[in-house]
Amino acid sequence: MGGLLGCIGFADALLPTASVRPAPPTRDKSKKIMRRAKITIIGAGNVGATCAHWCAAAELGDVILLDIPQTEDMPKGKALDLMQASPIMGFDSNIVGTTSYDDTAGSDVIVVTAGIPRKPGMSRDDLLATNAKIVTSVAEQIKKTSPDAVVIVVSNPLDAMVQQMWKVTGFDSAKVCGQAGVLDTARYRTFLAMELGVSVEDISALLMGGHGDTMVPVPSCTSVGGIPVTQLISAERLDEIVERTRKGGAEIVSLLKTGSAYYAPAAACAQMVEAVVKDKKRVIPVAALCDKEYGVGGYYVGVPVVMGSGGVEKIIQLELTDQETSDFNNSVEAVKQLVATMDELLAG
Numbered sequence: 001m002g003g004l005l006g007c008i009g010f011a012d013a014l015l016p017t018a019s020v021r022p023a024p025p026t027r028d029k030s031k032k033i034m035r036r037a038k039i040t041i042i043g044a045g046n047v048g049a050t051c052a053h054w055c056a057a058a059e060l061g062d063v064i065l066l067d068i069p070q071t072e073d074m075p076k077g078k079a080l081d082l083m084q085a086s087p088i089m090g091f092d093s094n095i096v097g098t099t100s101y102d103d104t105a106g107s108d109v110i111v112v113t114a115g116i117p118r119k120p121g122m123s124r125d126d127l128l129a130t131n132a133k134i135v136t137s138v139a140e141q142i143k144k145t146s147p148d149a150v151v152i153v154v155s156n157p158l159d160a161m162v163q164q165m166w167k168v169t170g171f172d173s174a175k176v177c178g179q180a181g182v183l184d185t186a187r188y189r190t191f192l193a194m195e196l197g198v199s200v201e202d203i204s205a206l207l208m209g210g211h212g213d214t215m216v217p218v219p220s221c222t223s224v225g226g227i228p229v230t231q232l233i234s235a236e237r238l239d240e241i242v243e244r245t246r247k248g249g250a251e252i253v254s255l256l257k258t259g260s261a262y263y264a265p266a267a268a269c270a271q272m273v274e275a276v277v278k279d280k281k282r283v284i285p286v287a288a289l290c291d292k293e294y295g296v297g298g299y300y301v302g303v304p305v306v307m308g309s310g311g312v313e314k315i316i317q318l319e320l321t322d323q324e325t326s327d328f329n330n331s332v333e334a335v336k337q338l339v340a341t342m343d344e345l346l347a348g
Contacts (some may be wrong), residue, residue, distance in 0.1 A: 181285025
């Protein structure tokens, strides 16, 4: 007898008190055999490749790293490089680089990072026309090859891009969401921890609204070790930290000179992928389609949700203060204007 059972049998034979073990029960072939999740990342740039790294290292599933044909073998090279890291880092995930959507067919989760990067002095709105066309093309391919996938959009301007992804795919809105609040909240928590000299693990926080200059901090949901943040920091200083959070992406663009943030955005994506493939039921802020929640109808905006295998399984309705409500409504109006501008550009 070969294989693992053969080795066990041989070991038992060496034991003085060894006894013959009964044959294992026949496997019920009618039961579904578990398989690894298939995770496709569209866009093999810094965010996409780093997301592939996080997902593979955490063994969330097998990863397909896709980019446009003009990149030729670049995604294959990055995938092979990541695979060669697996014996060193101790993870066991298959990573495949490709330029063909055929290789992505039947994906469980798709992360869309495709789009041109933001450059110094460029706002998210400047990216609108070009990236909307790119996302439209990607959405058409996803609809054909992976109709059951949960789609996580990262491309900027985020709120408009996720709206366009949902519109073009025609997927259930629960299956299409945007990575925004996870990253924004992580930046907010980081700046608070730096200011207070405490661990980021002890800071709970929430940001809502659009992913940009109108994002809304929710002080009523922000605490440090269970202590309301307003008891530890002045309102003036908190406002300064909020403003730095809003400009968090632009700050990194300015410092890097040639590129934009990718470690934290990729980590945020990986957290969302994990919530789906492991059905974690995580309570996290994402860009989700609101259907009258928070008085919003038919638009994607950052709100706290329960995220699991079904994607956005529930939108959590919070009782906001008057100021938080006002700020949120202003942010929603900015999102509506962004989407309207995108629609005009695409129609022109």
